[in-house]
Amino acid sequence: MSSGATKVEMRGITKRFPGLVANDGINLTLKEGEILALLGENGAGKSTLMNILFGLYQPDEGEILIGGKPTAIQGPKTAIRLGLGMVHQHFKLVQPFTVTENIILGLEPKQRLSIHYRKAEQQVAELSDRYGLRVDPKAKIQDISVGMQQRVEILKTLYRGADILIFDEPTAVLTPQEIQELIEIMRKLVAEGKSIILITHKLKEIMAIADRVTVIRRGKVIDSLNVSETNPDELAAKMVGRQVSFKRDKKPASPGQPVLIVDKIVAHAASGARVLDEVSLAVRSGEILGIAGVDGNGQ
Template sequence: MTYAVELLNITKDFPGIRANDNVTVRLKEGTIHALLGENGAGKSTLMSILFGLYQPTSGHIKVNGQEVKINDPNDATALGIGMVHQHFKLIECFTVTENIILGMEPTKYGMVDVKRAAKEIAELSKKFGLNVDPYAKISDITVGMQQRVEILKMLYRNANILIFDEPTAVLTPQEIEDLMQIMRRLVSEGKSILLITHKLKEIKEVADECSVLRRGKYIGTVDVASTTEKEMAEMMVGREVNFKIEKEEKEAGQVVLDVQHLNVKNAKGVLGLKDFSLQVRAGEIVGIAGIDGNGQTELAHALSGLAKAESGTILLNGEDITKATVRQRFDKGMGHIPEDRHKHGLILDFTLKENMIIHEYDRAPYCKGTMIQQKEMDRYAQHLIDEFDVRSGEGIDSLTRSMSGGNQQKAIIAREIDRSPDLLMVVQPTRGLDVGAIEYIHKRIVEERDKGKAVLLISFELDEILGLSDQIVVLFDGHRNGSMKASETNENELGLYMSGSKKGSEQHEE
């Protein structure tokens, strides 16, 4: 058997934590090898070592049978290794081509030869079925397309060993299907792939083998075809996982959130949300179903105060908050788990504990006069990370930037849920979480509902919408297109409303 990559007895220490503990993973040539593990298990760390971003504390690496030393990403590139990171590394105001050639610009008479590069990129794009416009600006293309740019970046550098760190966490179901196709295509062209994902369905669909990590340790490698999703999940968390959301019927109470005829512009200055009305009651979870880009971001931003409403009203507990600031909305009882954890959820250069009191740092008990009350802050942050199992090297003193993606997400969820706001707005709450963490977070969201809180869930995952919601409202092209009880619909029917093939009653009323 020829191996494209052998990671042998890799150990990596960070302050306070052994992120990889004697891990051995072998990637067979021309195959897809999945890495599975809980949030913080050490998956990204292991891949970053292979890509030369970190040096292992001990252990060695072989590429195509040869022992190698990978000092930095340039070494990795020279060895034919490429990586698509968990959080993309693209320059928004550059074009696709400019991003791809960055650092290895081809020149002609001393000038960068963008034309030649663009042509080459167009050819690569065609060969692998990527369908990318070399001249498009990054800020103008979808997340799915941006990811393809990252893929092209690897291909342009002739990479044969491709690392994907949670590539599907940010994609819509259709984009995920496309990516699976692309991966198969890459493998059929002789590439070898290491794939990190929390979604067992995806592993079943494309991977040949799967290696499992738990708290830095190597648990084992299985042949995917002969292993069930349930078996893999158990291997990963060390216990049985309940995939079904437990929830009882409940009577909803008073209206907490009342949205009337809301119009909101999108980033390009045109209406992204049109004449949208919605009510969420106490003790009820309302799920917003829809394909990404149909007004969800505009809705979430207008409700949380990140964007302004062109017209329409937003009432929270009967009070008009249409023009209130973000801070005022929080104070009046809104909680928000944002879609983009880095942009709107955390200050990455603050510690975990500082991020945990970010709404309340200026008031008792966290502030006295002008002084932060360290003890109170520590106590509260410790309570949150214990309760929500937020894992990191240095506990509450960890820099949030150094934490694993899933644990950053869990920290935001902990902060927002623990305040038990009257209206909890959660956008893609379980993005990047492992199956065990998803089970727990879903349980906590249902508990909030049972306490009589109103929950607004915006998610692209139909399983999550169907499993968690009491009521579902479909967003299509910025409009409300259909609403129904979650118990009386299914994936197929929702799909019809979401694609606009079926019109909701709202549309006929107009």
Template sequence: MEYVIEMLNIRKEFPGIVANDNITLRLAKGEIHALLGENGAGKSTLMNVLFGLYQPEKGEIRVNGKPVKITDPNVANELGIGMVHQHFMLVENFTVTENIILGNEPTASGRINIAKAAEEVQKISEQYGLKVDPYAKIEDISVGMQQRVEILKTLYRGAEILIFDEPTAVLTPQEISELIQIMKKLVKEGKSIILITHKLKEIMEVCDQCTVIRKGQGIGSVTVSETNPDQLAEMMVGRAVNFKTEKTEAKVGDEVLKIENLVVNDARNVPAVNGLSLTVKRGEILGIAGVDGNGQSELIEAITGLRKVNAGSIELKGTNIAGLTPRKITETGIGHIPQDRHKHGLVLDYSIGENMVLQTYYQQPFSKSGVLNFKAIHEKAKSLIAEFDVRTPSENTPARALSGGNQQKAIIAREVDRSPDLLIAAQPTRGLDVGAIEFIHSKLIEERDKGKGVLLVSLELDEVLNVSDRIAVIYEGKIVDIVDPKLTNEQELGKLMAGGKRKREGDA
């Protein structure tokens, strides 16, 4: 077997933690190889070693059979290794072309030749089916398009081996299927791919081999065509995982949230939420299904006080909260798991303990007369870390040092612990592994069963179908229909999300 990459017995340590403990991974030419593991298992660390961002304490890397020392990403690029990072490394106000050539600019008489570069970008993008506008600014294009720019960046530098780090974590279902086609095309063109993921469906659909790591240790490699999702989940988590959410029939109570004729403008001052009405009752999970960009973000921001309400009313337990400050709204009884954990969920340079009390630090026992009580804060953090299985060296670890999944668990711990009357969960399982998803779904159902209202906004249709008691479909800022998850399916929801109508009994 001809291997383009061999990572043999790699060990990588950080203070107090062994992130990779003697891991071996071999990538064959023309293969898509999955690297599967829970959040914090050490997947990104291993790939950062391959890309030259970290130096291993032990082990050997071979490229095309030759031992190499990859001291930094430039060396990786020279060896034909490119990495598409989970959090894109793009300059927002540069164009697509400017981002792609950054650090590798073609010059003529000392000047950057943008026209020549744009032509080259166009050529590569057509060759691999990665359609992008070379002159568009990054801030004006969708997340899916931004990801294409990241892929083009690596191809422009001549990458033969591509590392994709959780590439579908921020994509819509349609963008995911487009990306899968792109990956298949890249392999057809002779490239080899390592796909860091914990989405079993994608592994089954697109990968040839799969290497599983758990808590920093290699569990083994399997041929994907000879395995199944249950087996992979068990290898990853170390126990059997239940993919179907267990819940009893909802015991629905009074209205906790009532929205009438709500209008909310977006950043361009155009209505993103346009005459929307909706109710959430105690003891139910109301799921909102919709294609990204149909007003979901603006709706959540309006309810939580982060965006101005232009018209209509938002009532929580009978009181109009439109126009109140975010803190006042929080205190009235709303918990918010935001869709962007880095922008709105955490202060990344604060410790995980400090992040756990961001909503309550000014109340007793965490402070008195404006002075913080760190002993009380640490005790609270320790108990939440244990209860929600947040994997961190300690409560003093900066939030930025945790894996994405553990950052998410910390936010959920903070919001659920306050047990608000209404819990808004926006993309609560984005980028999480099956074990963490199962845990978070059970927490949402627990809140529902305590008689709280839960508003779940998710782009994952199987999540909305699995967890919700009712599903409201949003299209162009309005609720177009409300359906019973037991009586619908992904196809019908997809049609409604595109603005279609549901076929009702008696329809011709």
């Protein structure tokens, strides 16, 4: 765990929406060079709190300190100027553009009156190599994997000078191998002096990568703990407010006859890309059929 200087402090943050208190007097601290997990169920108020930190929402009460200084973050431009970067769960990339064009959008290096693409590609390549992101600066977004698109979002924040990175449910769209690669990227980022807030509800990932964890339930902070001094059972109980059993006694299934048959279904997106490629399945009476896949795989 980092014992560095305090990078971010949120004091008494309250945010109300009609009929809902999303954040209720929340205190949160991020230290230099640490990974802080923000843990809570869906709807607990995690993303709202980070949207306030990134300037997308304004708090109704409370204050934010960056580097010990009280700061009014009036919008994302202010946040970026203060060294904050946010990797959103749903990427904000222009599909027909190249990796470099997406990264430099709004900050294009100029050569006389034209954009200096060669210089930009070189800068992107250098950043990619430094942090082990392995992204091709010339590739088009529509031609690369979801995991690689996430790396482009990370590069966008680094290109803009971020040293505090907010990751919003970053593993929701990744395969197990990509999750492991993302964990390695996060380790490299903090080794280079970056600080990370990780929004998640996945206990396994918190235990694998985070230094500290702040648990939010129904808009309130329940506890903040060192990850080395807790365990998944304790975190789950704090997250949902009761003891949670991870063991399930299931009887062997005895399904009946098929009640739904899907045979070689093909579907195309508006772009013409094939999103379902001769998919077949059967659902039988008395069973629950799971359809698994990371975002963007057609499920």
